[in-house]
Amino acid sequence: MTAPRTDARNDVRPDTDTIRRLPKAVLHDHLDGGLRPATLVELAGAVGHTLPTTDPDALAAWYYEAANSGDLVRYIATFEHTLAVMQTREGLLRTAEEYVLDLAADGVVYGEVRYAPELMLNGGLTLPEVVETVQEGLAAGMAKGAAAGTPVRVGTLLCGMRMFDRSREIADLAVAFRDAGVVGFDIAGAEDGFPPADHLDAFAHLRAENVPFTIHAGEAHGLPSIHQALQVCGAQRIGHGVRITDDIVDGKLGRVAEWIRDRRIALEMCPTSNLQTGAATSIADHPITRLRDLGFRVTLNTDNRLVSGTTMTREMSLLVEKAGWTLGDLRTVTVNALKSAFIPFDERNALIRDVVLPGYDLGTR
Template sequence: MTAAPAPRIDADTLRRLPKAVLHDHLDGALRPATLVELAETAGHTLPVTDPEALAAWFREAAGSGDLVRYIATFEHTLAVMQTRESLLRTAEEYVLDLAADGVVYGEVRYAPELMLRGELTLPEVVEAVQEGLAAGMAKAAAAGTPVRVGTLLCGMRMFDRTREIAGLAVAYRDAGVVGFDIAGAEDGFPAADHLAAFEHLRAESVPFTIHAGEAHGLPSIHQALQVCGAQRIGHGVRITDDIPDLAAGKLGRLAAWVRDRRIALEMCPTSNLQTGAATSIAEHPVTALKDLGFRVTVNTDNRLVSGTTMTREMSLLVEEAGWTLDDLRTVTVNAVKSAFLPYDERVALIRDVVLPGYELAG
């Protein structure tokens, strides 16, 4: 007997579902109108100045299938994120956009070293972003849509300041910084080149994730986990290279390690399509990996650059990959379980916010 299809989840329900996002870049999440205004103030020339046309330009450039070109779009957002005032504004608006999207917990990442073209110091960059995030969280709570946002500081893997940025993450771990990451072009810039940063973080008990398994394959994931000691993997779509037959679910040793030790994969479906790491939403590895019991999470990566939201990512998975409400709850719980938060706070967030929200939707 053929099972009845799962009931369709309407757009309003999807928007209201409690969500958690672990992989999202602040400099890839500006509002188009804000970018236009800040660019005019900074004297920076944009490809177009109409906010809607600018948003379309980002989507087209990011959708080229070329990770290098995808990353190059950030020259425009970073150009306007070089002052205290611009960081305060973009951080506050980021939080309010999460709240409007139904996100109850988020981790936002950025590279402070890329925001020093003005006269800000590294600590001043971090403090401005934290102040903006705090203002956004206060406004969201006052509006009845509370959201908690932690920060990941990124070192750039093609430069030599990762140890310094790791020290910055340690210094601000009691002021809203919850972890560390390395970002930038993956292929040709191995994570192991930055072992000093990871050793310092481990010595100071600060968690970290590493971008791996997106533009480069299994060696990148292996190195991130077994050499550097990452607690999560950013993207990780290439872990399927170690599962020759996804349908049969026979895992290689690295894939088994990732699944059995509940290492979270921070998957970003739309972004992965844009960079060529996946071919379609319907065939994106996140579905097969979810069904095989991997701790997958769903993320936006870059809201402006990818033209997406958490609601949109979930909607695409429902419409094109057949996801159900149970699937969405699973990946949301996965994300909170893997958040760089104390255990008791994760448990409370799941028990008091996430699960009741899905029960109401069901």
Template sequence: MSATRIDADVIRRLPKAVLHDHLDGGLRPATVVELAREVGHTLPTTDPDELAAWYYEAANSGDLVRYIATFEHTLAVMQTREGLLRTAEEYVLDLAADGVVYGEVRYAPELNTNGGLTMREVVETVQEGLAAGMAKAAAAGTPVRVGTLLCGMRMFDRVQEAAELAVAYRDAGVVGFDIAGAEDGFPPADHLAAFELLRRESVPFTIHAGEAHGLPSIHQALQVCGAQRIGHGVRITEDIVDGKLGRLASWVRDRRIALEMCPTSNLQTGAATSIAEHPVTALKDLGFRVTLNTDNRLVSGTTMTREMTLLVEQAGWTAEDLRTVTVNALKSAFIPFDERRALIEDVVLPGYAAAL
């Protein structure tokens, strides 16, 4: 494979892996409209195309808190068993249509209990929907493996409960844990007991850090809480001056700690200024284990194909760069080593060779 520029049609055919993608941020607009009608929830518009545009425009505020506020309408239609089953199944099918061969989907079960479901029932229902989607994708000849990350909301008080569910369902499709929500003012160390539980039970976890808050957030996530990956982490660049890495940046690079980078989302929340100048490129060139992700496909109006295409067109990425971040993601996926290696050697590398 040569280090050459490639177009969107080729990119669409490439096998992809995504580690940072929120279930409640990736619904189909038409599904939101239909489910909202069924549950009596009022939307900004009932036209699917207009709703997609509303999400994208509302999220382009440059502020993480306002970005998160757009989830009101997706969460409103994910409070019933039927809503969860449908959105989970469609999530998998949409990944498969985008060429994704491995994905990790994250959500906070506590946010889906307003309709009377317990957190345990939410987890079991989502797993059922994901399994149905994977079966349909495989039958269609586009198999995709999807693992689940359960999230605790860092500004609320049910993080420990979510961590306990991650332990309980780790042999039933849940592959790891995360904390999400407003980062600034809610440090990860506030939930140290949950992370200590996960470490004792050998459940891997990532932590949203270095997006709305800087180096102290990343330091706490890694050195106090023990995260194996960092969600976003764009502000690790604050520990790099003229190409010289500080102690924390060196730790991240040298220990091969994956950074789950989400370029379009970072532009929307103000964590980055442009695709061309997004830190993912500089960090890639410095040898960090960067991965490429969508974060919220509806809210950010994006797909893995789009994220890759933007970096090719605006940041000069090559096919080799795209292959590197895909392999990086699989190396850091929260599934067993032999399964990661098989995806790399039997799916991704041959898929790149065939597409190029």
């Protein structure tokens, strides 16, 4: 569906203003990692939670500094503050609605948002009430986006936490809400020491119910984590997956890398986040460019927009500036994301045909 790379349009190096207008798709983005700083300050005050600072700009800077520690564990620890304000109906409704509006303002036309309902129960909500409330907020955001002329479709991934034992419950939730906006499942949290195979019961249930799932793998742990996610658990996509390069030597693909490329298993890559957690050394040398050139189905994502201080426009701009990406490359990863989205084929196809490809044609004018 994409134009061949020999097309002259593919060689355009778009500027930031052009990139901001391009239609985008994001598959890997955490709801609790993308709050507006001002909203976090306001909601924290309402529930009596103490933040590192109550100045929104200073708070955003605090998050960015913590995220740049190079330590995945410290990176994850910053979520203490966002989760503290996402324990009530009011907090969940607002953060979900604003999440969608922020995507729309960034030119995103399709997004998948993920979060762990089990981490949002301290205010007395039940697991189903958490999901219902988030879906209500997302629906409100989509309605406002459409009314403003910036429509965006958002699907939800429910996350089980890999260090806890509630993943089967969360898988049951994903099945129960599959016709109410939940499009899939994931496991999240500290990767090293918490293998995906610990949650085989959840994955077997999801496969039996035909619910797709992705697994965080190959970020803080290496090739065995990716292999287990694919061959033991049956993941349809891989979250991050940067360590797949351990299976590529002098351009020759090992068995796992070959399996991923040949079966078009999408890699949900997050350059800024990977750099901050130590999974990559620089944007210029991030594996996404090498893997793109080797024919992998790479997708571009934000991971956590507040924590990483980023947007899809920023991620795209960094690859253009630091890694020599072109308009054609940006279109390719956008189409890749939609091809691998957890929504029906005809809906994916319509977004590619009617929204993305025309939008990238306009980017050359």
